[in-house]
Amino acid sequence: MTEVPVRILIIEDEPQMQKFLRTCLVAEGYRVVEATKGQEGLDLARTHNPDLVLLDLGLPDMDGTEVTKSLREWSTKPIIIISARGQEDDKIRALDVGADDYLTKPFGTGELMARMRVALRRTARAGQETPDPVMTVGELVMDLDKRQVLVSGVEVHLTPNEYKLLAVLMKNAGKVLRTGSSSRRSGAPRTRPRPSTCASTWCSSATSSRRTRRARAIS
Numbered sequence: 001m002t003e004v005p006v007r008i009l010i011i012e013d014e015p016q017m018q019k020f021l022r023t024c025l026v027a028e029g030y031r032v033v034e035a036t037k038g039q040e041g042l043d044l045a046r047t048h049n050p051d052l053v054l055l056d057l058g059l060p061d062m063d064g065t066e067v068t069k070s071l072r073e074w075s076t077k078p079i080i081i082i083s084a085r086g087q088e089d090d091k092i093r094a095l096d097v098g099a100d101d102y103l104t105k106p107f108g109t110g111e112l113m114a115r116m117r118v119a120l121r122r123t124a125r126a127g128q129e130t131p132d133p134v135m136t137v138g139e140l141v142m143d144l145d146k147r148q149v150l151v152s153g154v155e156v157h158l159t160p161n162e163y164k165l166l167a168v169l170m171k172n173a174g175k176v177l178r179t180g181s182s183s184r185r186s187g188a189p190r191t192r193p194r195p196s197t198c199a200s201t202w203c204s205s206a207t208s209s210r211r212t213r214r215a216r217a218i219s
Helices: 016-027 040-048 064-072 088-096 109-129 160-171 179-186 199-218
Strands: 007-011 031-035 054-056 080-084 101-104 133-135 140-143 148-152 154-156
Touching: 007 016, 016 031, 016 109, 031 040, 040 054, 040 064, 054 064, 054 109, 054 148, 054 179, 064 088, 080 088, 088 101, 088 148, 101 109, 133 160, 140 160
Parallel strands: 007 031, 007 054, 054 080, 080 101
Antiparallel strands: 133 140, 140 148, 148 154
């Protein structure tokens, strides 16, 4: 059976550094996806679901810490910062918002590869300890890795808060939850405590409500 290559997303705007990283990674057998801007990197992360992200801080459209924050809203894959900023405050800020490691430019190929191996090993161990990323309740299927929700085989698009709330409901399927506790976990607005409804019913209701609002707006 052929082993699937590990996919690395490089978000770096400096051409020489980008070429250096690409050459090193391809030589080690990694599959490389590249972006030169923060938003482009976020889009590629959603479509390619990389196993690890190498991220520069000084990007032309947004700071790398903002990219890290956005990625951490839905992804737990390792993020290694590669930056010329060597101040302790910069390192602390990047690590606090969700980066797993920080490399100051210039750095050697050996150190980069070693840090990547450590991050990937840590992720692999965590994956063995966590439950199946695909949860199913009746006709409702939620794939946490792909960040995809299907109802009767049809993909449903949810807002970030709706997605987080649905994940809480599905992880606790069969249990009675109070809206106050589930909203605190999901970040959704808190409402008067009441037993949560079935996850699939809630998902269908959320999407129907959104379609109704759109229809009213159009009319």
